[in-house]
Amino acid sequence: MIKNKSEYLINRHDNQYEVVIGLEVHAQVTSESKLFSTSATKFGAEPNTQVSLVDAAFPGMLPVINEYCVKQAIKTGIGLKAKINKRSVFDRKNYFYADLPQGYQISQFKDPIVGEGKVILDMPDGQKEVGIERLHLEQDAGKSIHDLDPKNTFVDLNRSGVALMEIVSKPDLRSPDEVNAYIKKLRSIMRYLGTCDGNMQEGSLRADVNVSVRKKGSKDFGTRCEIKNVNSIKFMQMAIEYEANRQVDLIEDGQTIDQETRLFDTKKNETRSMRSKEDAHDYRYFPDPDLLPLEVSDDFIENLKSEIPELPDEKKKRFIEKFKLSPYEANILVSDIETSNYFENVIKKSDVKLATNWIIGELFAALNEKNLEITESPISAGNLSKLINLIKDGTISGKIAKTVFEQMMEGDKDPKKIVEEKGLKQESDPKALEALIDKVIDDNRDKATEYKSGKVKLFGFFVGQVMKVSGGKANPQLVNEILKKKL
């Protein structure tokens, strides 16, 4: 039997438990204005400066759907290979809270805009398909700020009415690693599409995590708990780990799991009960009578399809087929649209293999060290391309290239200029190299004799000496060839 390497199981005594996870991701739609009003959506604005009369639910104010947000949701649906529903309905989800001015959230309950779809995950032991249950559009609420005043709560309505896509997965995920891969893939697809910036620090992407456990091999689902509003992948993984173990402990202890909503305490690394099923809100969903059912035509959907760029799965396939990249390399390069754009710009005029290695190796390490995104890279794609060409045509060695690269990281300088200014050009003249090598052999007569008598390991010593004397500029390949002859 082939053992699934990434299988995530919780062991207790003689029992093995499988963890079943489903995610409800709330992704903020990239849009200048809100779902039902014309207010701006810019992050970080002064509190209550991006609030219209509609957002603040003044008497007689009415919602008007923002067509752009509808397009964004449909595009996302297309990106998730999902069914687009030509007719969808906005419902009111009724509950009272200080940051919910209308006293209801406009959402889609029975008839969402997007139906079933799928997301492909690249796991270490192969691909995994995760089902998408649905995607619907809804309004965000405002923000309650409880810690500015000992007695009062402050409310910021800037976020009130901002468009969100709630993307509900099927309970297909089985481990924190898969959750990590799923969120990253979802984020990547939406960033390719330009439908959500995926910025988790700014709250553009958050998730409710549904977790249950069952004995390995069982076909029935266990009772699930929903962990509300987790806003980083790390916290999602921690919450799942804690929650799954908590549930297993309960089962092992002969107790039952209550279906409930739980909160993840990031400081204590634990989940705790927020409300039980009995206390669950009755949201009294009903179709919003202020809005007609949303109907889109086939043409409308087809037009949007024509606007869909090449997505990560297709791009990966192309990179492997056309550029002969390994699946591992392709995965890394397509994971982010900016990285793949950068890569494609570099290889326009330079060697693919070298470009792949330099981007995945040196560039990522250097960016990581400086905590920069690829879009903030001090080295432009054009200049990296030039550097690679200098290596390829033998102007500089790989080792010198690293020195040049370091200098390029300090500011986007032309590598040719750096090489010229610092005299780093590789020495590839056989005559000049011969002279150098003769001198090195001459200076190390005793070692040359040892080499000739069979101590072949000393070859490396001579290469090193030549490189040292040349200041690292000697063409290593030629040095090897000439040395072999001379020794």
Added chain:
Amino acid sequence: MSDITKQSLSELVENIKSKKLSSSEVTKAFVERSEKSKELNAYITEDYANALNKAKKFDEKPNLDLKLPGIPMAVKDLFCTRDLKTTAGSKILNNFVPTYESTVTQNIWNEGAILMGKLNCDEFAMGSSNETSFFGNVQNPIDKNLVPGGSSGGSSSAVAAQLTPITIGTDTGGSIRQPASFTGTVGLKPTYGSCSRYGIVAFASSLDQAGPMAQNVKDCALLQQVISTYDEKDSTSIDFKRNEYSKELTKDIKGKKIGIPKEYRVDGMPKEIEELWKKGIEYAKDCGAEIIDISLPHTNYALPTYYIVAPAEASSNLARYDGVKYGFRAEGENLIDMYEKTRSEGFGAEVQRRIMIGTYVLSSGYYDAYYLKAQKVRKLIKNDFDDAYKKVDAILTPSTPSSAFKIGEKTNDPVSMYLNDIFTVPVNLAGLPGISIPAGHDAKGYPLGLQIIGKAFDEQNILNIAYAMEEKINFKNNITDWWIK
């Protein structure tokens, strides 16, 4: 010129256009009469000084091409008016001053009319007698201690008493037509989607519709022409070709087929209503119309359907009045306590009753049995009308099952109060236009109205029928100015 306030809108417009009257003279006349009529309690907010100023300004540079040049007008206090308190008849909005204007009122001011003040109404338009208003009862000018109908009771009283030449109301289940019927005036509920709901305090979004109230059909048509516009700010506003209702108004209704629905002969209907209806049929025949018996088989279910759909929507629409952002707030120990105190003290009994009914019918476990079923019945009711309109051009019914009743007579019996809407509610459920015109008096001398229901977007046709019948009926309202000392 004497008796300015006795003039119809059309006469006033004519006299201002021909410079026989200035806006100031007209406005002053209506302001003075309004001031002498405080006992009717038709106004919630008076804005007379501003009105007189605006009239003066109008006269300095009169634009006589407008449809309502310098005409003063008071409007129902459900329409948000910029910088003037808008209460919806409720304590919870007692201090609310909008920074914006409803589309319907904006259309009116754009045509040169001048706001005189805000008229009393049932709280959030929930009522049939104006008795649920936080600002007190309104007197019907027909007789002391008689309700003016509701919810547009301040509007009907003000038009009948000639405190305003015309006005606008809103009609969710009969709130324009029933008070018009009770006060001997004309009230039109347009097709759903004809007048924008933007800036109107919402009661039940799928039923609410603004409409004109006037002394006669012609004035009603003129005002309808002004207020009915397509509005992108209201997603349920409909972009259809609107007639020039007053210009196209005609008394020639020869050959029009008018349906008489047998289901409207309800049990226990007073004899005088039955007789009024018969008389109406004769008038219609006299005008050259053809009378056809029709059936609207689901009529019986209209009232229960309405009293599920309307409260359901209201319970959600009124959730925004929570004391957090604007309006009345009662202090509380915490958020929930503040909500409970604010809403218990801020809303009156009838509003609370409907919020509770609405919350109940939308609750999980009851939704299918009530709300969903009501929506299905609503569809059947609409189908009834669609079927009927294959045979007829319009439908004639009484407006109400009785004449106006005494203040306090029905306040302790909500169901008997709800029965007032029995003839008007189906029209809202089907989204159709309906007009009430005064057609006679009962034994007590109180006015009675007839309702003409039209096809969707066919306001012109029912206005024409009403215009023709109005001439035959030749109704005279008997108003004695009893309240003026």
